[in-house]
Amino acid sequence: MVARSHTRILRFVIFALALILCGYILSKSSGSNILPATSTSSSSSSSSKDGISVDEKAKSESKNDDAKEALQQNKADSSLQSPATPGDLKKEFVGSNVNFQGGTEKATFVSLARNQDLWELVKSIRQVEDRFNRKFKYDWVFLNDEPFSDEFKKTTTALVSGTTKYGLIPKEQWSFPEWIDTEKAARVRQEMREKKIIYGDSISYRHMCRYESGFFWRHELMMEYEYYWRVEPSIDIYCDIDYDVFKFMRENNKAYSFTISLPEYKETIPTLWETTRNFMKEYPQYLPENNMMDFISDDGGLTYNGCHFWSNFEIASLSLWRSEAYTKYFEYLDKAGGFFYERWGDAPVHSIAAALFLPRDKIHFFDDVGYFHVPFHNCPIDQQIRQERHCMCKAQDDFTWKGYSCTPKFFTINNLKRPSGWENYAN
Amino acid sequence: MVARSHTRILRFVIFALALILCGYILSKSSGSNILPATSTSSSSSSSSKDGISVDEKAKSESKNDDAKEALQQNKADSSLQSPATPGDLKKEFVGSNVNFQGGTEKATFVSLARNQDLWELVKSIRQVEDRFNRKFKYDWVFLNDEPFSDEFKKTTTALVSGTTKYGLIPKEQWSFPEWIDTEKAARVRQEMREKKIIYGDSISYRHMCRYESGFFWRHELMMEYEYYWRVEPSIDIYCDIDYDVFKFMRENNKAYSFTISLPEYKETIPTLWETTRNFMKEYPQYLPENNMMDFISDDGGLTYNGCHFWSNFEIASLSLWRSEAYTKYFEYLDKAGGFFYERWGDAPVHSIAAALFLPRDKIHFFDDVGYFHVPFHNCPIDQQIRQERHCMCKAQDDFTWKGYSCTPKFFTINNLKRPSGWENYAN
Secondary structure (H helix, E strand, O other), X not given: OHHHHHHHHHHHHHHHHHHHHHHHHHHHHHHHHHHHHHHHHXXXXXXXXXXXXXXXXXXXXXXXXXXXXXXXXXXXXXXXXXXXXXXXXXXXXXXXXXXXXXXOOOEEEEEEOOHHHHHHHHHHHHHHHHXXXXXXXXXXXXXXXXXXXXXXXXXXXXXXXXXXXXXXXXXXXXXXXXXXXXXXXXXXXXXXXXXXXXXXXXXXXXXXXXXXXXXXXXXXXXXOOOEEEEOOOOOEEOOOOOEOHHHXXXXXXXXXXXXXXXXXXXXXXXXXXXXXXXXXXXXXXXXOOOOOHHHHOOOOOOOOOOEEEOOOOEEEEHHHHHOHHHHHHHHHHHHHOHHHHOOOOHHXXXXXXXXXXXXXXXXXXXXXXXXXXXXXXXXXXOHHHHHHOOOOXXXXXXXXXXXXXXXXXXXXXXXXXXXXXXXXXXX | OHHHHHHHHHHHHHHHHHHHHHHHHHHHHHHHHHHHHHHHHHHHHOOOOOHHHHHHHHHHHHHHOHHHHHHHHHHHOHHHOOOOOOOOOOOOEOOOOOOXXXXXXXXXXXXXXXXXXXXXXXXXXXXXXXXXXXXXXOEEEEEEOOOOOHHHHHHHXXXXXXXXXXXXXXXXXXXXXXXXXXXXXXXXXXXXXXXXXOOOOOHHHHHHHHHHHHOHHHOXXXXXXXXXXXXXXXXXXXXXXXXXXHHHHHHOOOOEEEOOEEEOOHHHOOOHHHHXXXXXXXXXXXXXXXXXXXXHOOOOOOOOOXXXXXXXXXXXEHHHHHOHXXXXXXXXXXXXXXXXXXXXXXXXXXXXXHHHHOOHHHEEEOOOOOEEEOOEEEOOOOHHHHHHOOOOOOHHHEOOOOOOOXXXXXXXXXXXXXXOOHHHHOO
């Protein structure tokens, strides 16, 4: 009897141990995808409309597993380890994780497009899908001042691995506000045509610039998102992007990012800076102490040097535009009328706002995606990056270090380490 | 004592059972990739130089698991089920298999290119990688009549997910054979220049056509392979190719395939058919009974209608060119001198050989890859295929059913079912 009960207990214990062993082995085999998945969703589910608080939370969270992630990073890309370069930031490469299920940030792609842009946009979409989104499966919002055609919707839906959404732009956001003197605006367009200023005589281009400046981020379809990636027709993405750039932005506390920067054509913005200075006088409280005024002005704010981020590529936090500071700033510019009486672009408007209203460390230069929009290329000059990311671009074409680029200034004023050999790509 | 020994035995038995359970569960978790891997390698390892025997073996093997594979196919693509269309063939879609480790056929990509073709070829490579090879990781052989530059090798190696190999073409395969009267050849080029025949005055183009006809498949780098996919610079692949096209060719007993077919420019091949007819008279034994003469001749072989497969895209079995029939045929044509005294292209030469020396059912039309080489497009006209394969092409551009295309004839003579609505894309 005793022996029998011993046996029963013994059997139970051994079987339990064996099962624990099974469980252990099985969990190991799929552990690689459980970790990031939960960590991501936990921090994104804790997100609120307030960008800052989200960032801080994510940051403190991420500290905990820095070691693990640094290790992953080393494995995935040993070339990005030299300190104080834009690449020297926490990146979670998913390449090795076959069970990766897609991104979990509240983020979307957004494209302002007309039906006739379809086939040029398709090329851009395919490259974004190829290099990034086929893994991350983020949504794509399309905005148009006219209803999208069935062909446009079917074709783009077939290409995008996330959910596609099609929005109509409210008429009042794509027309002259009642305070604009349309005859004066017409005279300006005529003058600019004579001066042969690019898009100087275009009405729709002005509506586009105004919309990208003040309204796309207010569209109802954008409301559920916190980050966006702006994609235009006819662009190229040159390299694999094997990490979630939206998660990257949040975890590294970034609010705005760029690939190419250059000086604006002054003829298109004669009074933009004066208007901005008046705004700053009225609302000094919107400028944080460590803003990046020295990127856009070489004389402490007296004049604008024209440097701006080329906004046809933008990965940014929507909370930047939703902030009280920017909302007021856009209103101020819009009332001044420069979108119509001059030809203010959304690039200088976004860039000035990012430089003035953000702490400088919230602005990021992407040195590893590779980007083209006629006529400028961003191509990693580091051979190892080009090799590891399967880049399809000529380093000689890279605009980053050329004389006309503003990015060298960005590196200088932020004490960022330039990639070795940058001098060889300066001309 | 008895009880103790009982216990020991009992403990052993239970622990063994538990471990077996572990093993069972673990094997299940990775079973999905074990199956295809072994089945593929078993049939490819059994391959011999003789294409036919390999094909037959593969075919009989594959019969066994037709049901399983048909099921996979249904899941992956329900649009390709209508009988007797080129799409109605066994395809093993790998999309759902996250553990898929890459293709296991003895196959490679091959590109004949000059160093200055690099950046146009890069665009082709990226698209092939994006749509197919990033999953299958097949090798890529590059051939050149001059040594490849470091830039060429580094850039292409960075882009190709398989192994890249760089071959130099032996001088004697890229120059005038001793039996060619070079003065006569020069006179012809002069005449063709005056007649404005495309490439009519080019020497290198003639060497290229002769090389693609008679030598690329003999290059030492090609020796280890049984199938190849020819890729040229500046092409587009429009759709996802989520099945191993090389395995598809072997398992479906195909030896040659095409995406676009059209009539050749007669001025470039005045005596090609006459020479071919003489060859057929001398070697009737090389023509199988069910050859496809009716694709290339509308009068039972008296004249050539010019129809040829556009060979800038080719997925084919190397055993077709290595066969005694083709080797003798090329020799015969080469001796006749038409590569230099006229301007015989590798397209009509390959096409005539495939049509004459292969049973007709070994020639396959790819209706689901989507392909572009200036100026012709192949784009699936079936909306469902375009959607499922994420195609980025306009069905209206599809050349397949246009009046100038020879593919409708291919469908007619082989009793293939045309896709519904083909008439709408005929003009």
